[in-house]
Amino acid sequence: MRVALFLTCVNDTLYPDTGRAVVKLLTRLGVDVDFPLGQSCCGQAHYNTGYRHGAEPLARHFSDVFGGYEAIVTPSASCGAMVRELYPRMGDRARAEGRGDSLARTLAPVVPKTYELTEFLVDVLGVTDVGASYPHKVTYHPTCHGLRSLGLGDRPRRLLQAVKGLELVELPGAEECCGFGGTFAVKNAEVSAAMGADKVRSAESTGAQVLCAADNSCLMHLGGTMSRLRTAMRPVHIAEILASTEEEPAA
């Protein structure tokens, strides 16, 4: 199976380790991974900040780059939700504005083929034990888009539970937003920071060393909060845990 990795602009620029982990993990599972170099951004930041028309060329670009692949895998629940939930909506809105079907038709092919990483592993590859080893105490934060837009459910937890040596502890108030929210983090910085601090404190209360999630943008916000609050916890993307093996352990 040949899949395209959609890494997202944030991961590409700031979190290349996550990209390397996805490649390592999928290759280990026998998947042929390609990284189309033309890729950039799905347009989520534009769309959610109110620049829907500005997001349209980005969405078209995404479809141009990824349209030819069998499956598109992304280690970002929120960018996955952008494609799956909001691309169809963008098409509908363009139609409602009397601009015809062109946008909807361009975007339609990529929508059902786009998978968030844990969905792809569990639903498409049908695995929950990916042969990983990660001897740490971990708590999992189900980010809002993963939880409510994509409905990832217990897939990430099942994957984590199958990891050798990993002790998974429940995060109190797990389903509450961490306060990132894209431009919300800047436009309402104080509320955002208060939400982040509460999330970090409840993660700390579990005694876990690692806070894990399927979205690096939420982890960037939480990691920045941890570093400011001088906690001993670390934010780690789920891909890096699942890629970790006894031979090549992740930090």
Place this chain on the structure above:
Amino acid sequence: MSGTFVGMPAFPKAARDAVRNPTLRGNLRHATHTIRAKRARAVAELDDWSALREAGRRIKDHTLRHLDRYLLQLEESVTAAGGTVHWAADADDANRIVTQLVKETGESEVVKVKSMATQEIGLNEALLEAGIRAYETDLAELIVQLGKDRPSHILVPAIHRNRGEIRDIFRAEMGEWGRPAPEGLTDTPAELAEAARLHLREKFLRAKVGISGANFMVAETGTLVVVESEGNGRMCLTLPETLISVVGIEKVVPAWRDLEVFLQTLPRSSTAERMNPYTSTWTGTTDDDGPRTFHLVLLDNGRTDTLADQVGRQALRCIRCSACLNVCPVYERAGGHAYGSVYPGPIGAILSPQLRGTAGEIDASLPYASSLCGACYEVCPVAIDIPEVLVHLRERVVEGGPAVRQGNKVMLKPAKGHAAERAAMRAARWAFTHPGALRTGQRLASRTRRLHPRTLPGPGKAWSGTRDLPPLPAEPFRDWWQRTRGGKGDAK
């Protein structure tokens, strides 16, 4: 809308003050978390919840689509039952009508059932100007009124107060308005409730005019419905000689049958009760029972304009259960006052900028008062996709576009203050559709990473004031990929 909130700062500033107030945050956190957990339990008891939610959504959508027809039917039914219907285009209209009606009775005091619509239009203030005193009779509303405060929650307007604060307000203020608080009043709930009961009873027995809102209006029979927990509303609805109900036009439902759905979803969503303790219905006037004169003031005040918006109109389905407030992490930290309206929380963030327009500073900031976490949509018993409307209104703020104001089609200009952001978004869009340029930018950032400050200038300061930035990696992923071809060994 109400003059009460004029001059409110934009949301981020108002919210900042609340975030920094530990008592307020403590009160809110405690109250919202308690009701949130209870609601989840009450909803889980029904195995047809999602069907009920869908039915509620459909009934409301159907009614809104044929609102003109159902309102005329309602008017006919109310008139046939002995009531009088008045149409109010905006707040001034409604206030003028009500003031005139009260004056005609010769009274200078009225008792009120808790009502969002009358708060929305600032009725109490308008009455006061005409020399008429309006007494709030809902316990939480009474606390707000006595405290010369503003409501901060749809259902529990005094949610931001704790028991100690309430005792102090009762002791200091009750005497001003009528029967003073009993000597040595403590902050036990029973004593506080008893003090309020004695104070209010006097008002109920004396009042000749009652003013209410309504949760629903049934078009086929002209019946109005109020659901409540305390029974004070029922006293206001039955004891006075004249009853004036001010109700938003979106509150109409076609038939009695439709109440079946909402009388299940509303109490469970709002107070986590299986049924509202008091459900009062009234249909016009009846000889020898209840008010002898009944007036219904149908309030538009921006609702028809909202109805004209394809995405935003779903906000009119709202049954004011407040579940979205109780589950909202932003409301929990910012408090209700920060929203600058009688409609706080997620529903307020989409309703106020539609009813009032996005021209004002606070209204332009409200669509951004959310992290788009989606918890509000998940709990809403009429399935209002609040995040969808928030993003839609953000678009209106930054891009302007077509809208309807006071019945006229207009082209809205983008709100002020977004020029820099718009330019940045345009630049980002250009870079993202020109991968070569994007790559150069990423490389440049990585090569110069040791020079990057740990705090950001300009708008980025809002980030780095409270959180650290992640360190930039030595090379972006795409460079690594090109160097190693995905780790397949054929590095160039």
